[in-house]
Amino acid sequence: MSRTLKFNIFRFNPEDPNSVPHTDTFTLEETPSLTLFIALNKIREEQDPSLIFDFACRMAICGSCGMIINGRPGLACKTLTSELPTEITLMPLPVFKLVGDLSVDTGTWFRETNTKIESWIHNDQDFDAQAIEERMENDLANAIFELERCIECGCCVASCGTANMRPDFVGAFALNRIARFIMDPRDQRTNSEYFEVVGNDQGVFGCMGLLACEDVCPREIPLQDQLGILRRKMAFQGLKNLFKPKVTGRERRF
Amino acid sequence: MEHETFYTDLLCVGAGLAGERVAIEAAAAGFDAILLSLVPARRSHSCAAEGGMQAALGNCAMGEGDSPDVHFADTVKGSDWGCDQECARIFADTAPIAVREAAHWGMPWNRVVAGKAKYWKGGEEFEAEEKKEKHGLITARAFGGTAKWRTCYTADGTGHTLLYTLDNKITSLGVHVHDRVEAISLIHDGENCMGCVARDLKTGKLRVYLAKATLIATGGYGRLYSETTNTVINEGGGHIIALDTGLVPFGNPEAVQFHPTGVVPTNILVTEGCRGDGGTLLDVDEKRFMDKYEPAKAELASRDVVSRWMMYHIAQGKGVPSPYGDHLWLDIRHLGEKHITTKLREVYDLCRHFLGVNPITQLIPVRPAQHYSMGGVRTNSDGAAYGLKGLFSAGESSCWDMHGFNRLGGNSLAETIVAGRHVGIKVAEFLKGAEVTFKTELATQALAADAERIERLVRGADGNENVYAIKDAMQQVMMDKVGIFRNGDDLQAAVDTLREIYAKALKIGLKSNGIGANPELALALKMPGMVRLAICVAYGAQMRTESRGCHARDDYPARNDRDWLNRTLAYWTDLEADLPELKYEPSTQVMYLPPGDRGYGKTEIIPMDAPKED
Ligand SMILES: Cc1cc2nc3c(=O)[nH]c(=O)nc-3n(C[C@H](O)[C@H](O)[C@H](O)COP(=O)(O)OP(=O)(O)OC[C@H]3O[C@@H](n4cnc5c(N)ncnc54)[C@H](O)[C@@H]3O)c2cc1C
Ligand code: SF4
Ligand code: SF4
Ligand code: FES
Numbered sequence: 001m002s003r004t005l006k007f008n009i010f011r012f013n014p015e016d017p018n019s020v021p022h023t024d025t026f027t028l029e030e031t032p033s034l035t036l037f038i039a040l041n042k043i044r045e046e047q048d049p050s051l052i053f054d055f056a057c058r059m060a061i062c063g064s065c066g067m068i069i070n071g072r073p074g075l076a077c078k079t080l081t082s083e084l085p086t087e088i089t090l091m092p093l094p095v096f097k098l099v100g101d102l103s104v105d106t107g108t109w110f111r112e113t114n115t116k117i118e119s120w121i122h123n124d125q126d127f128d129a130q131a132i133e134e135r136m137e138n139d140l141a142n143a144i145f146e147l148e149r150c151i152e153c154g155c156c157v158a159s160c161g162t163a164n165m166r167p168d169f170v171g172a173f174a175l176n177r178i179a180r181f182i183m184d185p186r187d188q189r190t191n192s193e194y195f196e197v198v199g200n201d202q203g204v205f206g207c208m209g210l211l212a213c214e215d216v217c218p219r220e221i222p223l224q225d226q227l228g229i230l231r232r233k234m235a236f237q238g239l240k241n242l243f244k245p246k247v248t249g250r251e252r253r254f
Numbered sequence: 255m256e257h258e259t260f261y262t263d264l265l266c267v268g269a270g271l272a273g274e275r276v277a278i279e280a281a282a283a284g285f286d287a288i289l290l291s292l293v294p295a296r297r298s299h300s301c302a303a304e305g306g307m308q309a310a311l312g313n314c315a316m317g318e319g320d321s322p323d324v325h326f327a328d329t330v331k332g333s334d335w336g337c338d339q340e341c342a343r344i345f346a347d348t349a350p351i352a353v354r355e356a357a358h359w360g361m362p363w364n365r366v367v368a369g370k371a372k373y374w375k376g377g378e379e380f381e382a383e384e385k386k387e388k389h390g391l392i393t394a395r396a397f398g399g400t401a402k403w404r405t406c407y408t409a410d411g412t413g414h415t416l417l418y419t420l421d422n423k424i425t426s427l428g429v430h431v432h433d434r435v436e437a438i439s440l441i442h443d444g445e446n447c448m449g450c451v452a453r454d455l456k457t458g459k460l461r462v463y464l465a466k467a468t469l470i471a472t473g474g475y476g477r478l479y480s481e482t483t484n485t486v487i488n489e490g491g492g493h494i495i496a497l498d499t500g501l502v503p504f505g506n507p508e509a510v511q512f513h514p515t516g517v518v519p520t521n522i523l524v525t526e527g528c529r530g531d532g533g534t535l536l537d538v539d540e541k542r543f544m545d546k547y548e549p550a551k552a553e554l555a556s557r558d559v560v561s562r563w564m565m566y567h568i569a570q571g572k573g574v575p576s577p578y579g580d581h582l583w584l585d586i587r588h589l590g591e592k593h594i595t596t597k598l599r600e601v602y603d604l605c606r607h608f609l610g611v612n613p614i615t616q617l618i619p620v621r622p623a624q625h626y627s628m629g630g631v632r633t634n635s636d637g638a639a640y641g642l643k644g645l646f647s648a649g650e651s652s653c654w655d656m657h658g659f660n661r662l663g664g665n666s667l668a669e670t671i672v673a674g675r676h677v678g679i680k681v682a683e684f685l686k687g688a689e690v691t692f693k694t695e696l697a698t699q700a701l702a703a704d705a706e707r708i709e710r711l712v713r714g715a716d717g718n719e720n721v722y723a724i725k726d727a728m729q730q731v732m733m734d735k736v737g738i739f740r741n742g743d744d745l746q747a748a749v750d751t752l753r754e755i756y757a758k759a760l761k762i763g764l765k766s767n768g769i770g771a772n773p774e775l776a777l778a779l780k781m782p783g784m785v786r787l788a789i790c791v792a793y794g795a796q797m798r799t800e801s802r803g804c805h806a807r808d809d810y811p812a813r814n815d816r817d818w819l820n821r822t823l824a825y826w827t828d829l830e831a832d833l834p835e836l837k838y839e840p841s842t843q844v845m846y847l848p849p850g851d852r853g854y855g856k857t858e859i860i861p862m863d864a865p866k867e868d
Contacts, residue, residue, distance in 0.1 A: 015457055015770025032577075033519070035608075045722040049774035050766035054293070056485045059522045059604060061414065062297040078607050099434075099456050100771045107294030107433040111425070120422035121360040133354045135390030138365040142596070145362050145408050148415050152296055185358055 003030040005081055007043065008089040013052070013100045023089075024048070036076035036090075040102075052100035060218060063151035066093050066158065067102050073155035075218045076102075090225070093158040095167075106154045110173075117174050117197050118244065121187045140183070147180040147226065149219050151234035156223060168202045172213035172223045175204060179226040191237045199234040207231070257701060259462040260286040260432075261692075263685050267437045267447055267492055268471035270298035271413070271670035272419040272649020276469050276637075277714045279678025281427040285685050288463065290452060292487045294433045295421050299473050299485040299650075300670065303413025304600050305527035306395060306405040307667035309349035313366050314390040315382040316373070316403035322346040324401050327847060329656060329665060332399045332556050334803035334813060335849040336509070336821070339842040340635050345656045345665075345672050352671045353406050361419045362408050363392040364597075374532020374589055376545060376552050379448040395597075396530040397663040399556035399854070405664040410600040410781065412523050413667060420671075434771075435461065438779055440468065440495045440645070441700045447645035448692055450495065451704045453779070455791075458770045460704060462697045465689040467681050469644065470496055470647040474627035476787045477841025479737075482624035483516050483523035492651045494783030496631045497790070501641035503823035503837070505632030505653030507787070508794035511661055511804045512738050514560040516623025519578040520608055523625070524601045524618060526663040528552040533586040534562065536617065537572040540583065558660040558804040559855035561622035566671035567737050568621075576619065583617040590614075622738060626650065626666060628657045628804070629791070632823060637677030641720075644688070649745070655821065658841065659803025711778050712768040713731040717761025720780045724759050728752065728788050736792045741808045745796035752792055753832045756785045790824040790834050797836055798822065801857065815849045819862060 005028045012021040026043045037058045044051045053076070056064040060078040067076050068091040070084060081088065096104035109129050113119075150173055157163045157171040178198050181187040208225055214223040264280040266273040269291035277287040291298060312320035326346035330337060357363055368389035370381055375396075397405040408415040424431065434455040441448045441464070449465040472492025476484030496502040515534070529535075534542050535553055545552040555563075564582055567573070571581025586594060586601070590686045591614050594602050598613075605611045605618055631647035632640045632656050639645040648654065649670045654677075656669060710716055716821045735748035759782040768775040800814035801807050821841050824834040849862060 013770045016767070033608075033610075044773065048766070049722070050772060051772050052773060055488055056293050056297050056299070057302045058486060058520075059302065060607060061302050061600070062293070062485070064293060064297050078275070100602060103771060105434075105456060107297075107431075110294065110296070111431065111433075114422070114425055118426070120426040123358075125358075127355050127358045129351045129355070131354075133357045133363075133392055136362075136365050138367045138393070141362040141365050142409070145411060145415060148362060148408075148418065151301075151412060151414070152294075184360065184362075186358070 003086050005030050007038070007039070008087070009051070009102065010091045011101050012098065014098060015100070027209040030081055033127055036069065036079045036081065037120050040076065053102040061151065063153035066106070066155050066159070067091065068093060073158040073216045075153060075155070078218060084247045086178060095157050095163050096154060106152065109154070110152045113170050113174050115177055117130045117170060119177050121181070122186065122189045123186055124188070134186070144180055147176055147183070147221065150176055150221055151219060153218060155216045155218060159212040159216045161210060161212070162206045162208055166206065169206045170198065170203055172207070172227060174198070175207070175230050176221060176223055176226045179230055191233065195234055195237040198230065199238055204231045204234045257460045257462060259464065260288060262286050262463065262465050264467045264469065264681060265463050265465035266290065266469045266471055267450060268473065268649070268651065269295035269428060269431050270300040270473055270649060271417055271420060271472060271667065272674045273469060273471035274424050274646055275674025276471065276672045276678040276681060278420065278423055279426065279675060280352070280682050280685065281429050283682035283685070285682065287429050289429065289431045290435045290437055291433045292455065292491070295431050296417055297535065298417065299488055300417045301414045301449060301739065302485060303667050304398065304410040305525035305530065306407030306412045306664050307353070308397065308400065308662065308664040309353040309406055309668060310346065310402070310404055311350050311353065311392055311394065311406065312402070313388045315369070315384050315394045315401055316396065317394045320402035320404055322350070325349065326403060328400050329662060330847045331852045332660055332662035332665070333656070333658025334508070334660055334852065335815065335819065336802055336841050338635065338655040339846050340844050341654050341656040344532055344635065344676055345669065348672045348676060349668050352668070353674050355565055356416060356419055356671060357392065357424040359419050359423050361416055363406055364408060366391050366393045369795045377532065377534045377542065377588060380510070395527060396554060397526050398529065398554045398560065400859040405530065409596065410527055410598055416667065416671070418602045433854050435489065436776065437495055438704055439700055440499055441697050442642055443693060444500055444501070445643060446690070447642040448696065451700045453776070455776060456771055457770070458772060458775070462701055464692045464774060466690045467644050467646060467685055469681065470631050470645070470651050471649045472651045474488060474789055476624050476627060478729065478732050478784060478791065479624040480733045481516065481521050483513055483521055484624070490646070490784060490787045491780060493631060493787055494780055496639065496645070497786060497826045498783060500825065500827045500829065502639050502645065503632045503641065504629060504787070504790050504823050505655060505795070506629040506659070506822050507790040507824050508798055508805055508822060509628035509659045509803065510624060510791060511557055511626040511628060512622040513625030514564055514622050515584050515620040517609060518576060518581040518619040518621050521623040522604055522605065522608055524584060524620065526585050526597060528584060528601060530588055531593065533584055536583040536585050537567060538574045539572070543567050543572065548854050551799070555854040556660055556662060558806070561738055562806055564622055566698060574619065581619045581621040584620045585617055586613050587615060626661050628659065628661055629653055636680040637673065638680070644684070645688070646677060646681055648673050657804055658854055707779065708768070708775065711762060711764050711775060714763030716763065718763035719758045719761045721762050721774060721781050724755060724762065724781055724785070725777065727755050728785055731755070732788055737796055739806055739808055740795055742796065745792055748792040749789065749796055752785060752789045756782065756789065756832050759785045786826055789832065793833060794822045794824055794836065812860050814860040814863040816860050816864045816866070819849065
């Protein structure tokens with residue numbers, strides 16, 4: 001019953017002058033409930049200790065282990081080998097800078113993008129330690145959480161045609177993030193301020209709407225809905241900006 | 255030597271919730287801060303916390319009448335009187351503020367919905383009326399060991415949402431996070447801590463960080479055990495570099511918590527929220543048993559108690575046989591599809607993806623697994639480490655010590671931002687008065703020592719022991735002999751074996767070339783330190799001849815307040831030795847709540863004033 005699995009793994013160590021990009025092949029006997037997390041660790045511990053890959057939570061919650069699994073971006077920890085054919089090909093995610101083998105630098109990319117889209121609540125009020133909290137409807141809290149569930153794994157970015165072509169495209173992840181802030185009454189940015197951040201080709205208007213991102217999202221976040229809503233909002237805002245007297249410094253560009 | 259040097263006011267080693275919360279305070283006071291992390295900050299272990307965090311807001315119907323006093327009492331009882339009561343007091347008083355502050359920064363806490371609501375307890379349904387005037391305020395769920403419903407949550411993604419909220423805050427304040435950078439030794443002159451030597455995990459290059467204040471917020475040391483719910487990066491890195499100074503003690507290393515509901519076989523955690531929301535534990539006959547052992551609290555006794563009864567029940571032949579050993583069942587089916595797919599959504603996903611089990615219709619196989627490290631870098635109530643000025647610690651890596659010998663569920667996330675806030679204010683005060691002259695020759699020496707360690711490992715100068723084999727051997731000993739139930743013989747055997755493993759750990763040689771982001775080198779650099787920590791845990795447990803909280807000795811079943819109402823301090827003063835030096839201090843200086851019965855977990859108690867036998 002047990003299958004012999006063949007792993008074709010992309011190898012390249014950019015720090016090693018003798019390293020050239022190539023594929024190494026490893027074989028492993030399949031065991032019940034084998035995940036790629038367990039398999040890769042076995043390969044590293046028993047066959048090649050130099051193999052570089054990333055895992056942290058090993059429970060599909062931290063976003064560390066995105067990679068291209070038989071041609072498709074996904075989380076390695078969440079992938080059971082039983083879902084795959086005996087020949088398994090693993091490649092690092094594109095778009096992000098390669099650290100080595102299957103590991104890419106998502107941290108820098110996400111931090112830069114989050115800084116660019118100002119991914120935080122904009123609010124002038126100081127916190128009052130004596131006061132009770134502002135009220136919020138529970139349904140709204142849940143709706144915010146629904147979008148907040150993104151784990152920044154990078155799968156949507158890796159699968160995105162635009163992101164693969166233009167390095168400054170912020171990706172479905174960021175548009176989802178902005179949608180989350182638009183929904184949140186604690187964020188006092190106006191539509192035109194959001195427009196500043198994503199109302200351009202690096203943002204909503206760069207998206208070709210081909211759905212690849214939502215297809216691969218391991219958290220099943222409704223990315224398309226958010227893109228659609230945002231696109232309409234931003235297109236409308238773009239029109240409004242055309243006819244508005246161009247006063248503030250931030251809006252002068254339009 | 256090729257390396258980069260960074261200067262900063264505050265260096266946080268660790269960018270989980272605790273590190274970030276401290277950094278926010280320093281940054282808000284105008285200091286610059288750099289955070290180091292093994293992984294991007296948002297991938298820190300904190301993101302995996304599901305269930306929620308305790309703060310006595312008293313908004314929901316079942317939380318009515320709650321107050322910091324009640325929270326304090328629960329925490330002290332939970333700790334089995336092993337905690338520092340001054341810290342527990344600061345903690346309980348500050349928790350509501352810290353939770354509201356997080357809301358101010360964007361945390362989507364679940365809220366009270368006015369009107370009649372259905373809840374479950376011990377497998378039975380009941381109704382509660384949520385008050386109109388509380389509508390929209392932060393709500394709470396039940397967790398083990400609490401008198402009131404006090405655990406604030408965002409569905410079962412509380413750690414994730416909180417970490418993202420704080421990381422957003424950090425980003426807005428311009429705090430720098432250097433991710434994939436690992437601290438490998440502290441720079442100090444025997445009195446003052448001045449930063450650390452670190453290795454860039456992307457390139458393998460060494461770095462020097464010079465800082466006026468250094469914070470250790472590196473989380474727990476769960477990966478000393480083979481079966482743990484912890485992230486793979488919880489290897490005790492911060493404890494190692496602190497202990498290696500020979501000056502900073504490891505407080506209560508033996509206080510290691512097992513969580514009742516790790517799933518079999520992967521040890522992935524299903525949240526205590528399952529039992530809090532009314533889930534029950536069943537045995538091989540699909541019968542409840544916790545209500546028999548603990549009539550009052552049943553599944554909602556504290557974790558140490560529930561874990562022990564589970565193992566006991568399995569030992570009575572009531573476990574469910576499986577290829578991975580015996581286990582028990584967690585039943586949440588009666589909570590219904592809507593509850594499971596919303597409030598326990600992570601659990602729903604985890605069960606389906608990792609177990610192929612649908613918890614709406616099927617039982618979840620569970621068994622206790624290592625979960626939390628109560629022990630850590632010993633600090634005072636300001637978070638200042640013993641032994642070195644300018645060194646602080648907060649969060650799971652610290653022994654600030656509000657958890658004593660057992661942490662209550664929901665009290666750790668709360669600790670990260672409550673202690674983080676408190677310690678952050680103290681760090682800012684320290685920075686205001688800090689006059690530091692960096693002694694660069696110390697940095698150069700520390701750097702050279704680490705470069706030499708690396709060079710010897712790559713060359714195999716000390717031997718060719720396999721680092722992975724050593725890790726496996728250590729984890730297995732810890733699991734088999736320093737687990738839920740302990741006894742003198744096992745602990746003696748554990749210490750002996752660990753000392754042998756330690757001798758090998760000093761002779762590791764790399765199989766690969768060690769170039770760049772090499773993972774074998776990263777592990778080899780900390781492996782001897784990990785075995786030192788394991789020895790501290792096992793030896794501390796061996797010497798503590800009583801049972802308290804999670805430290806359960808078959809041969810000393812009573813909690814002995816007469817002789818052991820104290821905290822272990824393990825020092826690794828002699829670097830040539832293979833055992834730490836153990837000292838003890840009273841567990842608390844102020845005693846608001848004198849030792850008594852916890853109200854669950856029937857244990858014999860030898861009172862403080864009991865006369866000595868013999
Ligand atoms: C599955 C799970 C569920 C949980 N659920 C709950 C819950 O519902 N409620 C609750 O109260 N608690 C819960 N806990 C416990 C709680 O999540 C943790 O105790 C808490 O998040 C620890 O936070 P921290 O900031 O101290 O450390 P962590 O979040 O562990 O952060 C440690 C940081 O240190 C860095 N680091 C480590 N070593 C080094 C080094 N050498 N150099 C540089 N950086 C380093 C890491 O990269 C990371 O950034 C849960 C734990 C688990 C395992
Ligand atoms: S939106 Fe989905 S695919 Fe994209 S980063 Fe977030 S979790 Fe990953
Ligand atoms: S729909 Fe837009 S964001 Fe998503 S993959 Fe296509 S181009 Fe990229
Ligand atoms: S390891 Fe965390 S998502 Fe896979």
